[in-house]
Amino acid sequence: MAEQRQEAVTADLVIRNIGELVTMRGVDHPVVAPVEKDLGIIRRGEVAVKDRKILYAGPRDSDTFTVGPKTMIIDAEGKVVTPGFVDSHTHAVFAGTREDEFMMRLQGRSYEEIQAAGGGIVRTVRATRMASEEKLQDVLRRNIFKFSRYGSTTAEIKSGYGLNTEEEIKLLRVIKEVALETDILIVPTLLGAHVVPPEFASRRRKYVDLVAKDMIPMMHENHLAVFVDVFVDAGAFTLEEGREILRAAQELDMPRKLHADQLGEGQGAELAAEMGCVSADHCEYTTEHGMKAMAKAGVIATLLPGSTLCMGQKRFANARALIDHGVPVALATDYNPGTCMCPNLMLIMALGSLHMQMTPEEVLTAATINGAAAVGRAGETGSLGVGRDADLLVLDIDDYRELPYRFGENFVRYVVAGGGVIKAPKVFKKKYFKDEE
Ligand code: NIG
Ligand code: FE
Numbered sequence: 016m017a018e019q020r021q022e023a024v025t026a027d028l029v030i031r032n033i034g035e036l037v038t039m040r041g042v043d044h045p046v047v048a049p050v051e052k053d054l055g056i057i058r059r060g061e062v063a064v065k066d067r068k069i070l071y072a073g074p075r076d077s078d079t080f081t082v083g084p085k086t087m088i089i090d091a092e093g094k095v096v097t098p099g100f101v102d103s104h105t106h107a108v109f110a111g112t113r114e115d116e117f118m119m120r121l122q123g124r125s126y127e128e129i130q131a132a133g134g135g136i137v138r139t140v141r142a143t144r145m146a147s148e149e150k151l152q153d154v155l156r157r158n159i160f161k162f163s164r165y166g167s168t169t170a171e172i173k174s175g176y177g178l179n180t181e182e183e184i185k186l187l188r189v190i191k192e193v194a195l196e197t198d199i200l201i202v203p204t205l206l207g208a209h210v211v212p213p214e215f216a217s218r219r220r221k222y223v224d225l226v227a228k229d230m231i232p233m234m235h236e237n238h239l240a241v242f243v244d245v246f247v248d249a250g251a252f253t254l255e256e257g258r259e260i261l262r263a264a265q266e267l268d269m270p271r272k273l274h275a276d277q278l279g280e281g282q283g284a285e286l287a288a289e290m291g292c293v294s295a296d297h298c299e300y301t302t303e304h305g306m307k308a309m310a311k312a313g314v315i316a317t318l319l320p321g322s323t324l325c326m327g328q329k330r331f332a333n334a335r336a337l338i339d340h341g342v343p344v345a346l347a348t349d350y351n352p353g354t355c356m357c358p359n360l361m362l363i364m365a366l367g368s369l370h371m372q373m374t375p376e377e378v379l380t381a382a383t384i385n386g387a388a389a390v391g392r393a394g395e396t397g398s399l400g401v402g403r404d405a406d407l408l409v410l411d412i413d414d415y416r417e418l419p420y421r422f423g424e425n426f427v428r429y430v431v432a433g434g435g436v437i438k439a440p441k442v443f444k445k446k447y448f449k450d451e452e
Contacts (some may be wrong), residue, residue: 025083026063026070030409030429034093036060036378037415038072041400044141045315045343045388046382049380052136054415055398062096067434087436089429097379099168099406099432100360100398101386104272104317104352106206107158108151108186109176111142111249113352126326126354127278128258130250136176136210139352143176143186151189158350159199161358165425168199168432169397171347171390173244175206180229182430183207183318187239198433200404202390204272205240208260210251223256227263235267242293245282246274254286261290270391276300277322288312294345294389297324298332303340306431310341315389319349320325320366323359344373345389346381365422373425375416388432405434 039046040055063071063080071079082088116129116138129135143151155172162170174186187203194201207230208223215222234240243264247257251274261271270293275283277297284305288296295301295309296317309316318332334344346367349355357363364378373381387397396406409429412418418426430437 023079023081024065024070026065026080026086028064028087028089028405028434028436029080029082030062030089030091030096030407030431031075032093033060033062033091033096033414034058034413035095036062036072036399037095037097038400039098039380039384039398041072041403042384043394043400045175045385045393046380046404047341047343048338049376051376054376054379056415060096062407064431064434067405069399069401069403069405071401075233078101089347089436093413094428095410095412095415097410097415098383098397098407099430100166100382100407101169101390101392102162102167102347102360102396103171103294103386103389104319104347104349104350105170106173106175107140107170108155108172108174108189109143109352110146110151110154111139111352111358113138116353120327127250132339134335135353137213139177140176140178140212144182148185148189151186153191155189156195158358159193159197161362162350163199163430163432163437165359165361166410166427167360167388168430169202169387169392170199171202171204171242173204174240175209178207178209178212180225182231183230184233184239188235191239198435198437200392200396200406200433201242202392203240204242204244205234206244206246207231207256208252209244210246219256221261223252227260231260231263231267235269241270242272242290243269244272244274247286248274248276248278248281250278254282254381257286258290261286261292265290272296276305284309284314287314293391296347297322298337299328299330301332301337303336306337306340306342309337315343315345315385317345317347317389318367318371319347319355320370321363322349322354324366325355325357326368331370334367334373334377338377343385343388344377344381345385346378346379347386359425360424361418361426365419368419369422375419378419379415397441405431407431439450
């Protein structure tokens with residue numbers, strides 16, 4: 016009896032002639048201490064996309080799909096293809112910039128000093144409260160477009176420059192509006208507990224209550240935020256306050272993140288572990304005790320070396336020790352007007368190698384599948400497995416190790432996000448990138 020062959024599906028998009036196809040083995044979980052085999056590299060590969068999902072990712076000349084008259088073909092010209100990058104920590108919705116504070120830091124003033132003198136986050140809060148939703152949408156669109164030009168196909172975006180219920184809702188609504196019009200996957204996070212706003216300075220308790228009892232239930236009920244984040248550090252929230260806020264999120268089953276141990280040893284990592292956070296972010300001052308707690312609880316360390324660099328801090332997070340203790344590491348930009356105005360996750364990967372001794376395999380994993388896991392989307396993006404979202408990049412390099420090695424260059428030739436090829440819409444070209452076109 017003749018074998019019945021299943022009819023091959025016609026692909027919508029095919030990326031052909033790939034020299035090095037980095038699949039991350041199609042896994043859907045974070046990877047600790049990745050080595051080359053974990054990248055699941057296929058030499059001379061191809062990828063097919065159907066209905067915005069990966070239909071095939073493997074060696075060339077597969078008979079699992081066909082090419083029809085409407086199939087779009089991209090010739091990778093023997094270059095590297097990777098999953099789209101995941102920027103798992105950004106504060107990309109804000110008004111105004113703070114280059115004057117940057118200048119002050121160059122003259123030796125610290126981030127904490129500037130904040131104590133009335134600068135820092137609260138300045139951006141003042142400007143952001145004054146800005147209209149339209150204006151903030153415009154800023155966010157522009158920032159997301161920048162992320163995508165550097166290869167990020169997923170971005171977590173935090174609120175945190177509103178700092179009262181109404182203004183935090185405004186920011187999360189802006190994020191939602193923009194998320195609905197882009198192929199970039201957006202994950203919204205409530206950071207109502209960024210700092211205590213000045214009007215609550217003598218009533219901290221009231222502000223913690225406002226976040227825990229008003230903002231969190233409100234955002235949850237209205238589906239405006241997926242994650243809840245808290246900045247636990249000197250000048251922001253105490254461990255006890257952080258615990259209370261995270262508990263309110265936990266009670267509603269909202270996944271949690273924590274800005275931990277950025278400015279000093281504060282047992283943020285231990286709190287993240289205790290509260291079952293998906294990630295603890297920054298971790299410059301995380302102790303061995305904190306690392307062990309994170310490893311045990313499966314907390315991802317999201318490291319943000321762009322902000323460490325921009326703040327002029329001497330101490331970068333100890334990525335090597337975190338990895339050695341069994342903690343999965345993600346890398347993100349932390350894009351924000353105070354501590355990192357860099358939208359380029361490839362440069363952050365280079366900093367991961369140059370300042371934190373991470374290997375090329377570790378930085379690539381940190382910017383793909385581990386970032387996806389840090390935003391709860393490892394089943395959808397961050398690796399190239401059949402059925403996953405078609406988020407991938409054609410990069411102008413021959414070997415993935417060039418990513419951290421040839422730092423500062425934009426290797427992105429094509430960005431495929433949510434199954435579609437991202438082009439520069441005319442509005443962006445005209446309005447934002449006139450000088451670059
Ligand atoms: O992640 N650490 C707290 N938040 C930001 C800084 C925000 C700002 O300075 O506006 C960060 O570095
Ligand atoms: Fe941050």
